[in-house]
Structures are given as C-alpha cells and as structure tokens.
Amino acid sequence: MRVLAAMSGGVDSAVAAARAVEAGHEVTGVHLALSSNPRSFRSGARGCCTLEDSRDARRAADVVGIPFYVWDVAQRFRADVVDDFVAEYAAGRTPNPCVRCNEKIKFSGVLDKALALGFDAVCTGHYARIDGGRLRRAVDHGKDQSYVLGVLTAGQLAHAMFPLGDTPKAEVRREAQRRGLAVADKPDSHDVCFIADGDTAGFLRDRIGAAPGPIVDETGATVGRHDGAFAFTVGQRRGLRIGRPAPDGKPRYVLDVSPVTATVTVGPAERLDVVRLTGDRLRWWGPAPRGPIECRAQIRAHGEAVGCEASVQGEQVEVTLRAPVRGVAAGQTVVLYERDTVLGSATITHSD
Amino acid sequence: MTESLARPVADDPMSRTVYLDHAATTPMLPEVAEAMSARLGSVGNPSSLHASGRSARRVVEESRESLAGSVGARPSEIVFTSGGTESDNLAVKGLFWARRAADSRRRRILASAVEHHAVLDSALWLAEHEAAEVQWLPVDPHGRVRPEVLEAALAEDPDSVALVSVMWANNEVGTVQPVAALAEIAHAHGVPIHSDAVQAFGQLPVDFAASGLDAMTITGHKVGGPLGVGALLVGRTVDLTPVQHGGGQERDVRSGTLDTPAIVGFATAGELAVKRQPERAEGLAALRDDLVARVRDVVPDAVLGGDPDLRPSHRLPGNAHFSFPGCEGDALLLLLDARGIECSTGSACSAGVPQPSHVLLSMGVPEDLARGSLRFSFGHTSTTGDVDAVAATIGAVVERARRAGQNGVRL
Numbered sequence: 001m002r003v004l005a006a007m008s009g010g011v012d013s014a015v016a017a018a019r020a021v022e023a024g025h026e027v028t029g030v031h032l033a034l035s036s037n038p039r040s041f042r043s044g045a046r047g048c049c050t051l052e053d054s055r056d057a058r059r060a061a062d063v064v065g066i067p068f069y070v071w072d073v074a075q076r077f078r079a080d081v082v083d084d085f086v087a088e089y090a091a092g093r094t095p096n097p098c099v100r101c102n103e104k105i106k107f108s109g110v111l112d113k114a115l116a117l118g119f120d121a122v123c124t125g126h127y128a129r130i131d132g133g134r135l136r137r138a139v140d141h142g143k144d145q146s147y148v149l150g151v152l153t154a155g156q157l158a159h160a161m162f163p164l165g166d167t168p169k170a171e172v173r174r175e176a177q178r179r180g181l182a183v184a185d186k187p188d189s190h191d192v193c194f195i196a197d198g199d200t201a202g203f204l205r206d207r208i209g210a211a212p213g214p215i216v217d218e219t220g221a222t223v224g225r226h227d228g229a230f231a232f233t234v235g236q237r238r239g240l241r242i243g244r245p246a247p248d249g250k251p252r253y254v255l256d257v258s259p260v261t262a263t264v265t266v267g268p269a270e271r272l273d274v275v276r277l278t279g280d281r282l283r284w285w286g287p288a289p290r291g292p293i294e295c296r297a298q299i300r301a302h303g304e305a306v307g308c309e310a311s312v313q314g315e316q317v318e319v320t321l322r323a324p325v326r327g328v329a330a331g332q333t334v335v336l337y338e339r340d341t342v343l344g345s346a347t348i349t350h351s352d
Numbered sequence: 353m354t355e356s357l358a359r360p361v362a363d364d365p366m367s368r369t370v371y372l373d374h375a376a377t378t379p380m381l382p383e384v385a386e387a388m389s390a391r392l393g394s395v396g397n398p399s400s401l402h403a404s405g406r407s408a409r410r411v412v413e414e415s416r417e418s419l420a421g422s423v424g425a426r427p428s429e430i431v432f433t434s435g436g437t438e439s440d441n442l443a444v445k446g447l448f449w450a451r452r453a454a455d456s457r458r459r460r461i462l463a464s465a466v467e468h469h470a471v472l473d474s475a476l477w478l479a480e481h482e483a484a485e486v487q488w489l490p491v492d493p494h495g496r497v498r499p500e501v502l503e504a505a506l507a508e509d510p511d512s513v514a515l516v517s518v519m520w521a522n523n524e525v526g527t528v529q530p531v532a533a534l535a536e537i538a539h540a541h542g543v544p545i546h547s548d549a550v551q552a553f554g555q556l557p558v559d560f561a562a563s564g565l566d567a568m569t570i571t572g573h574k575v576g577g578p579l580g581v582g583a584l585l586v587g588r589t590v591d592l593t594p595v596q597h598g599g600g601q602e603r604d605v606r607s608g609t610l611d612t613p614a615i616v617g618f619a620t621a622g623e624l625a626v627k628r629q630p631e632r633a634e635g636l637a638a639l640r641d642d643l644v645a646r647v648r649d650v651v652p653d654a655v656l657g658g659d660p661d662l663r664p665s666h667r668l669p670g671n672a673h674f675s676f677p678g679c680e681g682d683a684l685l686l687l688l689d690a691r692g693i694e695c696s697t698g699s700a701c702s703a704g705v706p707q708p709s710h711v712l713l714s715m716g717v718p719e720d721l722a723r724g725s726l727r728f729s730f731g732h733t734s735t736t737g738d739v740d741a742v743a744a745t746i747g748a749v750v751e752r753a754r755r756a757g758q759n760g761v762r763l
Binding site for chain 1: 682
C-alpha cells in the first residue's frame with residue numbers, strides 16, 4: 001500500500017513509520033504544521049509543532065529512509081480545533097481537542113488529501129488496534145488511545161493504520177533506540193498542544209475576555225466571585241478560592257458552569273456523581289442496535305470504562321451507568337466499548 | 353488506482369533523477385572539483401606571513417583576479433563572503449549604515465517587492481532595529497520594476513534615501529530587471545544601488561563596470577562552484593560599514609579566514625560559466641522553450657508566470673514558472689518527486705511550510721493561483737530527456753493534484 005505517515009517529531013510516529021516501511025508499504029512522511037509561526041523549541045512535554053519537532057520528524061524520516069514533507073494545516077487546525085476549543089468553553093462545555101484533531105484534521109483533511117494524491121492509508125503513532133475494520137484498545141492499556149480515536153467512522157478507520165497498537169510503550173522506545181532514531185528518549189507530549197505554557201485558563205481569558213460572576217452553592221447563595229466561568233471545569237476542586245468553608249466543612253467542587261449567566265455552582269463531591277448521560281453527534285460502528293445494549297462507557301482519555309446500558313435513538317444515545325462517575329461535563333466525548341472494542345461514540349449534552 | 357507513486361528502481365533506465373532545480377543549486381563542474389581537490393591538502397592561512405600563508409594568499413589573489421575578469425570588475429572590488437545571503441546582508445546593512453553615518457537624514461531603503469529574502473529580511477530588520485523606512489518598489493505584472501517607478505520614488509525626497517536594491521534577475525519567475533537604467537536613475541539622485549545577481553551570473557552577460565552598480569551579489573554554487581562561498585562586488589569609492597567583525601581580512605569590511613579551496617573553486621566555476629555563457633544560454637533557452645510549449649500542450653490552462661517574452665533580455669533562459677489553477681504547489685511537488693522529477697514551488701519556506709510567494713503576490717497573481725505554482729529551472733546537466741519526462745508526467749500529476757485541491761480537501 002501507499003501510506004502517508006503523519007510524523008509529529010515524536011518517538012511513536014517515527015517508529016510507526018519505520019514499521020510501515022518494514023511491512024513492505026511505500027511510505028511517505030508528512031509533518032503537519034499546526035501553526036504558521038512555529039516556536040523554535042519545545043519546552044519539556046508541552047507545546048508541539050515547533051521547528052525543533054519538524055526537524056526531529058525530518059531526521060526520523062531520513063533514518064527510516066522515506067521522502068518527507070511538511071504540510072501546512074495551520075488554517076484548518078485553527079478553525080476546526082483551536083476556535084472550536086474556545087467556542088466550546090465559551091458555551092460552558094469541556095471539549096477534547098485531541099478528539100477533534102483526529103476527527104477533523106488527521107483523519108479528515110489530511111486523509112482526504114492523501115487519498116486524492118493516490119495514497120491508500122494514513123499511518124500514525126497512536127496506541128490502538130484495528131481488527132477486522134474495528135477499533136480496539138492497544139495492548140498497552142496504560143497508553144491506549146482508542147478513546148481519542150473513538151469518533152472515527154468505519155470509512156475513516158478503513159484508511160487508518162496504527163502500527164503500535166500491539167506493543168507496550170517501553171518496547172517502542174527500545175525499538176526506536178535499536179533503529180537509531182534520535183527521538184527515542186524524547187519526552188511524551190501531555191496537555192493541550194497549542195497551549196504552550198499549559199495555562200488553559202489564561203489562554204481562554206485572552207480569547208474570551210474576563211466575564212466576572214458569582215460562585216454560588218446549591219442553594220443559590222453567593223459564596224465567592226470569579227473572573228470568568230470558562231476557567232472552571234465540572235469536578236474541579238482547586239483554585240476556587242472560596243473564603244468561607246462549607247457549613248458541613250467538606251471540600252466543595254464545581255458542579256455546574258453556566259457562561260450565559262456567568263455562574264459557577266459548587267457543592268459537595270457526592271453531587272458530582274453521574275449515572276445517566278445523553279450524547280449527540282453519534283458515531284456507531286455498523287448498524288445501530290435497536291434496543292438497549294450492555295457495554296462499557298469511557299468519558300475521558302485516561303479514565304476507566306464503567307459498565308453501562310446504552311440505547312441509541314436516531315443521532316442520540318442514552319447511557320445509564322452501572323456505577324456513578326464524577327466530573328462529567330457537557331462537550332466531553334463518551335466512547336462505548338464492548339470489552340476492548342469500540343462500538344461507537346457521542347458528544348455528551350446532558351448528565352445527571 | 354493503477355499508477356504507482358513508487359520511485360522507479362535504480363536499475364531501471366527510466367529511473368534517472370530529473371533534476372530541474374538548478375536555480376536552487378546546480379551540480380559542481382568537474383573542473384571545479386579538480387581545482388579544489390588540488391588545494392584541499394595544502395596548509396596555509398592566506399593572512400599568515402610565512403611561506404605557506406603566502407602560497408595560500410597567492411591562490412586567493414589569482415582567484416580574485418580571475419573572478420574579477422569574469423564579472424567585469426577590478427580585483428580590489430571583490431569581497432569574498434560565505435555566499436549570496438551574506439553578500440546581500442553586507443550590501444543592504446553596510447550601505448545603509450555607511451550612508452546614514454555620513455548623513456543622518458538617509459533612512460529610506462528602496463527595494464523591489466520581488467527581492468530574495470536575503471535582501472527583504474535585511475531591509476525589514478533595519479526597519480525594526482535601525483529606524484529604516486523601507487519602501488517596496490512595485491513591479492508590473494511581469495515582475496519588473498519600471499524605471500519611472502524608481503525615478504518617482506527617488507524624486508520624492510532623494511536626500512532621505514540610503515540605498516536602492518533591485519535584483520538583476522528574479523529567482524522565481526526569472527524576470528530580468530533593467531539594471532543599468534535603474535543604476536543611472538539612482539546615480540542621477542546621488543544614491544548608491546545594489547543588485548543581487550546570483551541568478552543572472554552565468555546565465556546572462558553580467559558586467560559589473562558596465563552595469564553602473566555600486567554593489568553586486570554573486571555566489572559560487574549557482575554557477576557550478578562550491579557551496580559556502582560568494583562575493584559582494586563593491587565599487588572602489590563605495591563606503592560600506594562592516595556587518596561582522598574580527599580581522600577585516602576583506603577590505604576591512606568582511607572578517608573571517610578566507611576559504612582558499614572554495615575560492616579557487618568559485619573562480620574556476622565563474623571563469624567557465626562566463627566563457628560558456630553564450631552557448632549555455634542558448635541551450636537552456638531551447639530546453640526551456642520546449643518545456644513551456646509542451647506543458648501548455650498537456651495542461652492548456654497552465655499559467656506561465658513572469659515575462660511571456662522569453663528572450664534573455666527579458667527572462668532567464670533557464671527559468672520556467674507555471675501556476676496550475678486548482679492545485680496546491682506542495683501536492684504537485686510531492687507527486688513529481690515521487691516520479692523522480694525534482695523542481696521547486698519557488699516560494700519561501702519557514703519550517704518547510706510553504707507560504708504563497710511574495711513575488712507572485714506583488715505581481716498581482718491571485719493568492720489561490722499563486723499557491724499552485726512550480727518552478728522548473730535548467731542548468732548545465734539538463735537534457736531533452738528531462739523535458740520529455742516532465743511532458744510525459746505533468747498531465748496526470750496536475751489532474752491528481754487538482755482532485756486533491758478540490759472537494760474541500762484543501763488544508
């Protein structure tokens with residue numbers, strides 16, 4: 001096959017590209033430039049797509065022995081991922097930009113362009129498996145990234161290649177060393193890649209502007225003030241800076257964020273428990289089930305999946321969790337699994 | 353899909369790389385490699401006073417004399433540098449500082465809008481850090497600075513102008529500028545003029561003295577010499593403030609130990625390039641004209657960028673530049689590269705990210721069209737086989753790139 005390997009400059013995508021070559025594919029490496037004005041260097045695990053990353057990717061392509069290009073996806077990344085991220089927060093939802101990037105950039109814009117140019121597949125360093133056309137968790141459950149790929153359609157998966165799904169991360173690093181890839185010991189990326197200093201609240205404040213409002217408890221009594229509701233996420237405990245303790249002395253958590261009224265509601269931990277979710281923007285592998293089915297739901301990238309009952313109705317899914325989970329916010333993606341195979345996904349609209 | 357993206361295997365007679373990017377760099381001439389090799393094993397810093405130093409100095413000075421002869425300059429007018437970029441920096445910054453030091457009103461830099469980044473960015477740096485005012489001289493749709501445009505810009509307030517810089521021939525679209533006419537105008541207003549002749553040298557007759565220029569940039573690797581060596585020609589009466597300091601080896605305006613083997617190579621390449629220029633230009637033009645005709649045959653809506661008058665008085669004989677509507681340049685390049693055809697999108701890259709060319713934009717080419725551009729540039733190793741290969745491939749490549757550029761898959 002003719003394979004386009006997306007190379008971030010990190011160790012995973014470099015080894016993935018090398019494996020694709022070794023599997024006999026005709027591989028071309030592409031670094032996706034997400035910013036038109038990249039910074040020179042990355043600092044630790046934060047940021048990405050610096051000039052240094054681009055050079056690392058180029059060096060890896062040299063070592064692997066494949067052609068290499070840089071594709072400018074900055075405009076599309078800004079519109080589909082960064083602006084979406086800001087708009088979602090402004091609307092009081094909690095988006096996952098990595099999910100959005102896979103859905104809109106890597107396996108949409110880039111894949112479409114690759115197919116048009118005559119490639120058959122896009123290869124990435126994601127930890128996930130494709131088995132009989134279905135998305136499965138990686139062997140290394142600690143690194144599993146099937147959650148952030150859970151929004152892909154069967155059509156997108158048919159042209160995706162994840163060569164690292166069957167290998168533990170530690171082994172991938174050793175393999176990079178063995179292959180002479182200088183990125184073998186490069187730190188893993190964490191956090192939101194386009195917020196280089198890790199200050200999400202500051203990033204949002206710069207873009208949305210300060211919108212001060214009250215912090216209220218469940219009775220509606222004002223217990224504090226804030227500079228902008230977007231700085232808060234459901235389930236958050238730190239940084240509330242409420243002077244008075246709760247009457248019962250227990251720590252308080254963010255229960256609800258309402259940017260329209262600029263109100264942040266706080267309350268005790270147990271009020272965070274969620275047992276029912278509704279999601280829209282449904283993706284389902286194959287025909288959707290008619291009645292309710294037993295499966296497992298995961299609501300964040302590194303969370304545990306919990307048993308649930310899911311019923312699909314049109315473009316929506318209702319999920320009843322067998323055990324309560326905390327910190328569920330609208331805008332998050334819920335991915336549904338049958339054992340380790342992804343059944344489908346949706347964007348959470350309500351929870352209670 | 354049936355056609356392969358594969359690079360043809362090495363023993364396939366069709367597998368020869370089709371190198372059509374001579375404007376980026378051109379293969380070293382065998383005579384140059386020989387001359388350099390002969391010098392590589394010899395010790396001697398040309399600035400040392402002992403016999404080894406004198407021997408190196410002699411080689412450098414003989415090379416300087418030879419190169420001076422090749423470009424119509426006096427040996428003392430040649431300042432060896434590390435290449436075109438350094439020469440442009442030295443010319444723009446050196447002239448600016450020297451002229452401003454002599455008269456503090458001189459803060460304006462008049463440069464054409466289609467300059468190479470070495471001039472462009474030097475001028476912008478001066479604007480940002482040295483309170484220079486940069487005025488970009490607009491070009492016509494063929495990429496040419498009309499003499500009356502320079503005349504008007506100067507006449508506005510000649511006392512405030514530090515320097516003029518207009519390239520001899522453009523690296524992307526090959527447009528040849530009326531350098532002598534521009535120099536005359538600049539001098540009529542008492543303003544020095546620099547020209548980046550990196551692309552012109554070897555393809556066109558270039559005579560520094562006859563041009564009337566005060567400073568001129570040339571470089572080795574575009575004429576079959578080594579990379580990493582170039583020269584700034586500086587008229588004997590022209591004042592220049594140094595950019596880099598430490599020894600003042602070259603006329604007190606350029607410091608750094610001279611690279612004797614590279615300088616020999618540069619001079620050898622320059623001599624051969626100039627000696628062979630008339631017949632080379634003819635040969636390159638024949639190949640280029642053939643390519644232009646055949647690309648237009650296969651892709652009738654391809655737009656030839658630059659001057660449609662293909663004569664060497666108007667356009668570099670080795671330059672062909674096309675914009676393909678509906679295509680992205682990077683897609684075209686990838687597809688051709690995969691078929692062993694090497695050319696350039698012709699535009700500047702930052703981190704390898706292609707930006708729409710400032711040259712095309714200043715010529716009035718719409719941004720969409722500018723994005724779908726390719727530059728094919730011929731040189732001394734080019735053959736009709738190269739043209740055949742492009743003619744045989746370009747139709748399918750454009751068609752595919754067009755598919756990738758449409759249907760909203762454009763990134």
